[in-house]
Structure formats: C-alpha cells, structure tokens
Amino acid sequence: MLAVAAIVLAGYYLLAPRSPSETPSSAVASRPPTYVGAAACGQCHQDQLKAWTGSHHDRAMQKADGRTVVGDFNNARFVHYGIESTFYSRNGRYFVHTEGADGALTDFEIAYTFGVYPLQQYLIAFPGGRLQALSIAWDSRPKVEGGQRWFHLIPDEEIAHDDPLHWTGLYQNWNLQCAECHSTNLRKGYDAEARIYRTTFSEINVACEACHGPGSRHVTWAAQSSRRGQEPADKGLAVHLQSRWDVAWRFAEQGGPIARRDAPPDAALMNVCAACHARRSTLADGVPAGAPLEETHRLAMLVPPGYHADGQQRDEVYTWGSFLQSRMFRQGVTCMDCHEPHALKLRAEGNAVCGRCHDPAAFDTPRHHFHSASGKGTACVDCHMPAQTYMIIDARRDHGFRIPRPDVSGAIDAPNACTTCHTTRDAGWAASAMDGWYGSGWRKRPQHGLAVHAGLTQGARALPSLLELARDPAYAPVVRATAATIAQPHMRPALLPLARALLRDPDPLVRIAALGLVEPFPAAIRLEAATALLGDGVQGVRFEAARLLADIPDGQLPPAQRAIRDTVTNAYIASLKENLDWPAANVTLGNLLVRQGRLFEAFQAYRQALALDSKFVGAYVNLADLHRQEGTDIEGEKVLRRGLELLPQSAELHHALGLRLVRANDLPGALRELGEAAASAPDNPRHAYVYAIALHSAGRRQEAMAILTDADARHPYDPDILGALVSLAREQGAVGDALRYARLLLEVLPDDPGVSRLVRELER
Numbered sequence: 001m002l003a004v005a006a007i008v009l010a011g012y013y014l015l016a017p018r019s020p021s022e023t024p025s026s027a028v029a030s031r032p033p034t035y036v037g038a039a040a041c042g043q044c045h046q047d048q049l050k051a052w053t054g055s056h057h058d059r060a061m062q063k064a065d066g067r068t069v070v071g072d073f074n075n076a077r078f079v080h081y082g083i084e085s086t087f088y089s090r091n092g093r094y095f096v097h098t099e100g101a102d103g104a105l106t107d108f109e110i111a112y113t114f115g116v117y118p119l120q121q122y123l124i125a126f127p128g129g130r131l132q133a134l135s136i137a138w139d140s141r142p143k144v145e146g147g148q149r150w151f152h153l154i155p156d157e158e159i160a161h162d163d164p165l166h167w168t169g170l171y172q173n174w175n176l177q178c179a180e181c182h183s184t185n186l187r188k189g190y191d192a193e194a195r196i197y198r199t200t201f202s203e204i205n206v207a208c209e210a211c212h213g214p215g216s217r218h219v220t221w222a223a224q225s226s227r228r229g230q231e232p233a234d235k236g237l238a239v240h241l242q243s244r245w246d247v248a249w250r251f252a253e254q255g256g257p258i259a260r261r262d263a264p265p266d267a268a269l270m271n272v273c274a275a276c277h278a279r280r281s282t283l284a285d286g287v288p289a290g291a292p293l294e295e296t297h298r299l300a301m302l303v304p305p306g307y308h309a310d311g312q313q314r315d316e317v318y319t320w321g322s323f324l325q326s327r328m329f330r331q332g333v334t335c336m337d338c339h340e341p342h343a344l345k346l347r348a349e350g351n352a353v354c355g356r357c358h359d360p361a362a363f364d365t366p367r368h369h370f371h372s373a374s375g376k377g378t379a380c381v382d383c384h385m386p387a388q389t390y391m392i393i394d395a396r397r398d399h400g401f402r403i404p405r406p407d408v409s410g411a412i413d414a415p416n417a418c419t420t421c422h423t424t425r426d427a428g429w430a431a432s433a434m435d436g437w438y439g440s441g442w443r444k445r446p447q448h449g450l451a452v453h454a455g456l457t458q459g460a461r462a463l464p465s466l467l468e469l470a471r472d473p474a475y476a477p478v479v480r481a482t483a484a485t486i487a488q489p490h491m492r493p494a495l496l497p498l499a500r501a502l503l504r505d506p507d508p509l510v511r512i513a514a515l516g517l518v519e520p521f522p523a524a525i526r527l528e529a530a531t532a533l534l535g536d537g538v539q540g541v542r543f544e545a546a547r548l549l550a551d552i553p554d555g556q557l558p559p560a561q562r563a564i565r566d567t568v569t570n571a572y573i574a575s576l577k578e579n580l581d582w583p584a585a586n587v588t589l590g591n592l593l594v595r596q597g598r599l600f601e602a603f604q605a606y607r608q609a610l611a612l613d614s615k616f617v618g619a620y621v622n623l624a625d626l627h628r629q630e631g632t633d634i635e636g637e638k639v640l641r642r643g644l645e646l647l648p649q650s651a652e653l654h655h656a657l658g659l660r661l662v663r664a665n666d667l668p669g670a671l672r673e674l675g676e677a678a679a680s681a682p683d684n685p686r687h688a689y690v691y692a693i694a695l696h697s698a699g700r701r702q703e704a705m706a707i708l709t710d711a712d713a714r715h716p717y718d719p720d721i722l723g724a725l726v727s728l729a730r731e732q733g734a735v736g737d738a739l740r741y742a743r744l745l746l747e748v749l750p751d752d753p754g755v756s757r758l759v760r761e762l763e764r
Helices: 038-042 046-052 208-212 216-223 267-274 320-325 380-384 406-412 417-421 427-438 449-471 477-490 493-502 508-518 523-535 539-549 559-577 583-596 599-612 617-629 633-646 651-663 667-680 685-697 701-714 719-731 735-748 753-763
Strands: 061-063 074-080 083-090 093-099 105-109 112-114 119-126 130-133 136-139 149-152 280-282 297-299 387-390 394-397
Touching (some): 105 119, 320 477, 406 417, 406 427, 406 449, 449 493, 449 508, 477 508, 508 523, 523 539, 539 559, 559 583, 685 719
Antiparallel strands (some): 093 105, 119 130, 136 149
C-alpha cells in the first residue's frame, strides 16, 4: 500500500508500460536477459501462476475497471474537514469530485487501483507523468469488522490544498517511493531539469520477474528440445532462488523441542524480499533481483521514530529491519519457511505454522504460555509478534519474534505484549508474573533496549556502552550498526581503536556505521580509516567511504587512491541524481558538493530541494549556512526569514537565525530567536546551551544559570551544558556546585585530561 505523511516520497512521471520483450534465441544468449511477462512463465509454471493470480502481489496495482475497483462509486459521499468528496462512475469509468491542487472542487478520473485489502487506494494521473494517491481510501474489510466505508488516511489533521501532504502534493505521489515495489522492472526515469517522469515498467503489478529477474534466457532454455543432460546449472535464470522450506528443517533424533536447519539459507532468496519489505532509501534505479540490500539501498537503523529503543516496530518499517534482529533470522529462518511465495499465504494456519519447527508438545500448551487453552494469549503471535496498526486499519505483526521483556520495556517506556493485552496492568506486574512462571533466567537473555535507550537519552555518557554493544557478537548486525550510528555524534579520540575494529566487521551495515564514527576526526584519521573501504565489495559501504573523503585535497592522496576516490564519488553523485525528485536527496547532494568545494552546484541543489518542498527545514538551514561560508550572510538571513514565514514554529530555523544575528552583533534579536528555539525544542540540549551562553554574553547571568539548570535536569549528561554550569558556578563563587558539575562531566568524559585537571583544581 502507498504509505502516507512523512513516509510517502514524491514523484512525477510519464506512465509507459512496456510490452513483454521478445524471447531471444540461444545465438544471442550473451545479451542481457529481458523481461517476458507472467503469461510466458505460466505456460510451464501453471500451478505457480494459478496461486499468484488474485494474490496481493497480483493486485498490487491494476487499471481501474469493474473487475478491480472494490470501493463504492455509486455517488457515495465523504466529508473531511468540510470538503465533500463524491465518488461516482460513468460508462465503466470511475471518478471522484474532490478538492484539487488549486483548492477548487474538480472531477478526477481514477486511473489505477492500488492494493486491495484491508484497504484499497486510488491513483489519479496528472501532467508531467505524475500519479497521485488519493488520501481517501476504501475500507475493504467486511461491514461487521467496521469496513465497507470511505475513510481518510490522515483523519485528525486538516490538510490545505497547497500543503505537501495534500493528496495532490509531493508526499502523496506514486512515482518515487511506491512505484518501485508495486510494479515489475520499474524504471523511475525522473528528468530533474524538466521535473517530469518517464517511468516505465514491464508489468503493472508484482509479477514473476519482480522476484526471479528477467526470464528470457530461462524461456530459451526451456524451449530447447536438446537441453536434457546439458542444461546450465542455473537453467538460464537471472537469479536461482532455492527455498528448501519443506526439507531444510529437522528435529534432532535425541530430543530438542526446536528444529534446526541443515544448511545456511539462500541469501538471494532473502534479498528478493528485503528489497521491498524494508524501510530504506534507494541507491539505484532498477534493482537486480536477489542483489544484497546494502548494494542497492540504505537500510533505516533501529531508532525513533521508526522503532522503539528495544527494536520493536513503532512507525511503518515494513518487516525487514525487525526480522534482522531476530534469533530466527540468525538461525537461518527465511520468509519462505512460513509464507508460500506465490499465493502469499501462510504454510499453515494459526499455531500450526510455528509448530513446524517448534514442537507443539513443548510450546503450544498452557505449561508454556500459562493462558487458558480456550482464551486469548494462546496464539504464538500474540506474545511473540504483537501487532501495530498502520494506515488506520492495517494491522501488521512485528517480525522481531522476540520474547516479551516487560523488565526492559518498563525502564524505557516501550510497549510489551503482556500489557498491550492486559491494559489495566503495568510492566512490573508482567515481569513478576513471568518470574513466577519461568524463574528469573529470562531476564538474562541479551536485550539491547537499555543500551540504545541510554544512547538516545544520555548521549556522550553512554558512548562506551554503545561501542561495547556495537562490538558484541551476541547481537544481530543491525543492532550493532544501530549502536554505532547512535554513537557517532559523541565520538572522542580515546575510543578510535574501537571504531577502527568495527571498520573490519564482516557485516556491511556495521562497516557503514563505523565509517560515521570517524567522520568528526581530522583528514589524516579519515584517510587512514576510509581509504581501504573505497574498494569494499558492497556499494553502500563504498559510497559512505567516498563521502567521508570527498573534502580531502587531491594533493593529500596518492594518484591511484585519488582516482578510486573520484570514481566512487562520481558513482555516488550519479546515484543521488537519480533521486532528485526527493528533497532529502538534493540536500544530501548539496552537502557532498560543499565537501568537494563545488559551492555553485551546492546552491542549486539546496534551492531545488526547496522548489520541491517549500517546508523542508534542512534545505533552508544548509542554504543559509552556505551563504555564510560565501560571505553573503545577509542573503542567508533572508533565506531563514522566508522559511520562518512558512514554518513559524521551527526551532531549527529560529536557532539558525539567532546565530546569524549574533554574527551581525544584533544581540537583542539573537536572544529573541535563540530563546524561541530553546522554548520550542526543549528536547534539544544544544538550543538551550547556545541560548544560555548568549544570555551570559548579554550580562544576564542569573537567567543563563536558570536555563542551564533546567536543561541539565532534562539532559543530565550533556557535556556542553555541564561544562557551562561549571564555568558559571565558578564565576559566581559557588565552588561546591562547580565541583559537583565537574565530577559529573568527568563521568561523561573520563579520558579527557582537561576535565581531570579541572576536577583536581576545584578539589584543592
């Protein structure tokens, strides 16, 4: 389904379905394989085609007609914040009369359906090749379940017609994010200069070759009458997927309630699913089936707002990041072990699907789950795969397959399966109940939630524990990469050896995060750390290494290394340019160009981001800062004030404007803006710190102390705030307070000789 709000990306394109390619003869088998279409596959694979027909993949996107539309278009009316929309049909075509981009009520023809159950969305064609997703969707569930109705996907917010979240706006566009995973062999084809799309696909839905790759060579192989006994091992397949779901798992002859896999699973099989069932950004337009995810995409880490600190799903994260955390994944479980890949149904119903590998005698019994056999809580998924509802009505289960940890969730304010069901109880009650059932051993199982939560809330103080988690092989690579990512802003020289070790980690996610750990350091350290990874076997790692080295002067690199750096950097820039329909890609490109010293092009990139989304805060801030670097600070101030006209509550814009006014010696104006930033974003310790320093500079020392004291209560281990408190307390003659703050600072920075010296001075 098309994601909405901040998840949905943008796009504009010219829809041009490609006809299935002609099957090449064996004489041209050396040519790249081409797409042949599901009908060609079905000539031999009739059972698979039958199972796929009518599945969610088959119905991922379809032309709107009497066979595919499930919503009520019998002059049905729906009102949202005073806007009445009417759905009707005429001569076999489907229309909606609703608010358009200009704010006027207009008739729009439905071009395509998007998905089918539990909701169906509708796509409308616009000039420039765009397809826009209507924000009003049809609830396909039975009426007894609350369905058979129109509903709005952003129900509690009035969306103005000129807002990027409006259905005609940037963030409700099909081409960029949704198209890639709802059609086969999709090429986005965005033309950044013309700002139009020439998007193509070979099949409108998720068909055979979306997973198996282009099939022309396989068709050629199948057509050769003499192939028996001589066929290539891959049978001409673009990617040879091997599930072995029915034979790979066996229970040990001498006991053991959990089956074990006889051999490692097929990586390509998992990569096929991961490419679409993951929260990620795209590195390449047109992804080869079965390619490693880190080669083609950048996976989102396990941090808010996508995840709770313990890794449970929070926002719409599409399964893969959850599954990577699980012990099941690490033991070799694949998607196909539980899901039939063509009909997309479970291999068995209810607990039986789990019972294929988990002995029901040991697990599907009150002796294990301690719930009445006829009541709630007996389904494995209730405790191990709690559901979260997205898009108002779409409940999706967490694929982390975790054992409930109410002891952790209570400490980090995360949900747990026990109290989600027992809503009148708390996490402490649930933990005590589990102690009574299982003893206390369950509390000793590895769980990264406490360390990640500390990293998110305690900052630099948690750095050692984050790096320890990043190095611990007991945890999944995605967890370790997340820990390293959270640690990046707090790195200090004494811990560089730990970062260097992570650069050699076998998992690309960890290597990518480790590169971020060395980013704050001088050029010589970055050169030593990142140069070798320019030749990494995974594109995502190479791109990150090139980004870190983009600002290294050519003269500091040997010619051979410079050539490699430039080649990888150019490939990274080409990747970003394929996604210039997304504001964030323009800002990322601008940042890279700034590192390279290509400032004119960077100006263009930031301005293009704002042309796409006039409310994109990061583009305003970076554009204004680029003006500062160029000596045109007054123009940067104009940029920030334009942003504040549209976003008067933006703390980042107020903060940036305050800094600009400090540079302009307008201290009263600076205090006004910095104070607004600190008040608007109390969770940002930097805003409070800078505001307090400005107050102190204005001679308002008591106010500065009050701001810092309040910020310290919110952020008790922030080194900047603690350092400022030491200075102000010392200045006021409160040596005892200064010593207390200095000792806290030493806890945060135990290897900083300056802090140690400060404590000794205050102790005299």
